[in-house]
Each structure stands twice: as structure tokens, then as C-alpha cells.
Amino acid sequence: MTPLERAGLAILHRLDPERAHSLSLIALQSGLAPLPGPVALPRLATRLAGLQLCNPIGLAAGYDKNATVLGPLSRAGFGFLEVGAATPLPQPGNPRPRLFRLSEDRAAINRFGFNNDGMAAIGERLGKRARTLVPVGLNLGANKTSDNRAADFAKVLATCGPHVDFATVNVSSPNTEKLRDLQGPAALSALLAGVMEARAALPTPIPVFLKIAPDLAPDEIAQIAEVALASGIAGIIATNTTLSREGLKSANRSEAGGLSGAPLFEKSTLVLAQLSRLTGGKLPLIGVGGISTCEQAYEKIRAGASAVQLYTAMVYQGLSLVPQIAKGLDTLLARDGFGSVADAVGTGRDAWL
Numbered sequence: 001m002t003p004l005e006r007a008g009l010a011i012l013h014r015l016d017p018e019r020a021h022s023l024s025l026i027a028l029q030s031g032l033a034p035l036p037g038p039v040a041l042p043r044l045a046t047r048l049a050g051l052q053l054c055n056p057i058g059l060a061a062g063y064d065k066n067a068t069v070l071g072p073l074s075r076a077g078f079g080f081l082e083v084g085a086a087t088p089l090p091q092p093g094n095p096r097p098r099l100f101r102l103s104e105d106r107a108a109i110n111r112f113g114f115n116n117d118g119m120a121a122i123g124e125r126l127g128k129r130a131r132t133l134v135p136v137g138l139n140l141g142a143n144k145t146s147d148n149r150a151a152d153f154a155k156v157l158a159t160c161g162p163h164v165d166f167a168t169v170n171v172s173s174p175n176t177e178k179l180r181d182l183q184g185p186a187a188l189s190a191l192l193a194g195v196m197e198a199r200a201a202l203p204t205p206i207p208v209f210l211k212i213a214p215d216l217a218p219d220e221i222a223q224i225a226e227v228a229l230a231s232g233i234a235g236i237i238a239t240n241t242t243l244s245r246e247g248l249k250s251a252n253r254s255e256a257g258g259l260s261g262a263p264l265f266e267k268s269t270l271v272l273a274q275l276s277r278l279t280g281g282k283l284p285l286i287g288v289g290g291i292s293t294c295e296q297a298y299e300k301i302r303a304g305a306s307a308v309q310l311y312t313a314m315v316y317q318g319l320s321l322v323p324q325i326a327k328g329l330d331t332l333l334a335r336d337g338f339g340s341v342a343d344a345v346g347t348g349r350d351a352w353l
Contacts, residue, residue: 276304
């Protein structure tokens with residue numbers, strides 16, 4: 001982290017977390033953040049569900065909810081970006097305050113509730129973006145007041161799908177009441193059927209991923225893997241935020257919402273390893289949850305992930321963390337004799353099972 005970045009983070013951390021988040025977006029839009037460009041090293045080149053990535057380090061959904069800073073983010077070192085979640089209709093989300101830092105735990109709790117500008121506005125921005133070598137995906141959500149939440153995902157894909165490189169079905173946010181009920185096998189199978197029908201109607205069909213919760217029993221994970229394999233989706237993202245509060249020290253630990261950051265690492269990696277065993281390499285997996293070092297990114301890959309995503313760690317370590325992790329991962333792969341990321345995928349899975 002540069003001295004300038006350290007000073008900037010210190011200022012942001014004196015502010016309300018949501019206000020700080022908004023200011024970080026403004027800083028990117030204004031060109032105030034130094035951006036190194038994508039990290040493209042031969043060993044890091046990754047093929048993910050047909051997408052060509054210069055490196056396997058992605059941005060998780062939730063940071064650029066409304067697709068307003070895609071240009072700067074594409075130059076921040078990431079190999080791919082995910083924006084959103086987008087819902088059919090604009091919605092304000094839950095009342096503030098709804099974002100809390102847990103600095104002692106290197107974590108955050110949010111209960112945003114899919115606040116976003118809606119699919120029409122987000123789709124228009126995505127359609128106008130300058131295409132780069134960094135693939136951009138959209139996280140699909142459902143409106144809180146919808147009579148048919150399952151249909152909302154297909155609606156957003158139909159509207160925005162022509163303008164993105166991949167999409168993610170998000171049935172795992174804990175901040176929309178009963179949304180996680182859609183992870184049950186019957187409901188999930190029907191929902192994914194509708195999404196895949198919308199995908200087939202796109203001018204160019206794109207990969208569709210499913211993002212799942214970390215708070216699932218082994219039999220629930222097995223059911224999701226079975227549905228995913230039968231549905232034709234491109235892969236699974238493991239995992240979203242957790243409702244667990246085990247071992248937290250910070251004063252904000254009892255706030256309602258989804259917990260992200262360092263405490264999620266082990267729980268999410270265990271789910272990832274279980275999915276890797278259940279899917280047997282037939283579906284690529286994206287590992288997300290608690291990554292703040294190159295060693296942790298490598299551990300996710302060795303547990304079964306073909307790529308990983310970051311978000312909360314940047315709250316504490318800044319955007320320079322992205323190229324730092326990518327370059328560190330390259331060093332670890334070389335150290336262990338792997339010629340590519342793909343060669344390392346799943347090689348340490350059994351240690352988690």
C-alpha cells in the first residue's frame with residue numbers, strides 16, 4: 001500500500017461506511033486513484049467457462065452496484081469484474097445505516113437489500129461501456145416487492161444480457177426476506193430453467209453462474225450441486241456473505257445482515273471444497289470470501305476454484321491489493337512447479353474435507 005493510499009483509507013475510515021464507499025467511487029471516476037492496468041502474466045492466464053481472463057482475480061458484486069466505474073476498475077489489475085446486483089425495478093434498499101465496519105475482525109456487515117438503479121439504467125450504462133480485455137458480468141437480483149421473484153432474474157438477464165460477458169444468479173443474499181428459500185432444489189431448478197431460457201434467447205448466449213450461501217448443510221450443498229449440473233449453468237460462485245457471528249470481537253458484531261471479510265474464509269473455502277468434490281471438475285468454481293493475501297487466493301484455487309473474487313479486503317488494504325495478490329499468486333505457482341492456474345486447481349482440496 002502506498003503512503004497516499006494509506007492516507008486516503010485513513011480519511012475514509014473516519015466517515016460513515018456507506019458515505020466512504022460512495023466517495024471511493026467518486027475518486028475512481030475522477031481519476032484520483034493510481035491504476036496499474038490489468039496484470040497479465042503468462043502463468044496467470046485463465047480460461048473460465050469460455051471467458052479468457054488475463055488473471056483469475058476478480059471483483060465481487062456489490063462494490064460497483066450500478067456499473068458507474070467500469071472503465072477505472074478495468075485498469076485496477078483485475079482479470080474480471082462483476083457489477084450489480086441489478087433488479088427489474090429500481091429500489092432504495094433497506095433503511096440506513098446498513099453498512100458496518102468490523103475493523104478488529106477485518107470484516108464488514110451489510111444489509112443493503114439490493115439497492116440499485118434498476119435494470120434499464122444499468123443496462124444502458126453497460127451498453128455504452130468501452131469494451132476492454134477484462135470481462136464484465138452482472139449479478140442478477142429480484143425486487144423485494146415482486147410477486148414472482150424467480151421470474152425477475154430472467155427479466156434482468158433478458159434486458160442486460162446483450163451487454164455483458166457473463167451473469168450471476170444471486171439467490172444467496174441474506175438481506176431480501178426469503179430470497180435464500182430459492183436455493184431449495186425444486187425452486188432452484190425452476191428458477192434456473194427460466195434463466196436458461198432467457199439466456200438461449202440472447203443474441204449471443206453468455207455463461208451463467210449461480211452464487212450460493214455459505215450457511216448450508218452438506219446435504220443442501222449436494223442438492224445444489226445436483227441441480228446445477230442438470231441445469232446447464234456454467235459454474236458456481238462460492239460463497240456469498242454469512243449470517244454466522246462466531247468468534248467476532250468488534251462492537252458491530254450483533255448488527256443484522258451478511259458478514260463478509262476475514263472471518264468468512266474458512267467457512268466459504270469448506271463449501272468450495274465440498275462443491276469441487278461433488279461436481280468432479282464438471283463445473284468451474286469461483287471462490288470468494290475472506291481473501292486478503294496471495295496465499296489465501298492460492299488456497300481457494302487449490303481447494304477447487306478456477307478463479308477468485310475480492311471485495312471486503314480492499315476496504316482495509318486498498319485497490320493496490322489487487323495487483324499485489326495477482327503477482328504473489330504467480331510467484332506461488334512458480335514455486336510449486338505449476339505452469340498455469342488450471343494446473344493447481346483442486347490439488348489441495350482433500351485437506352479441507
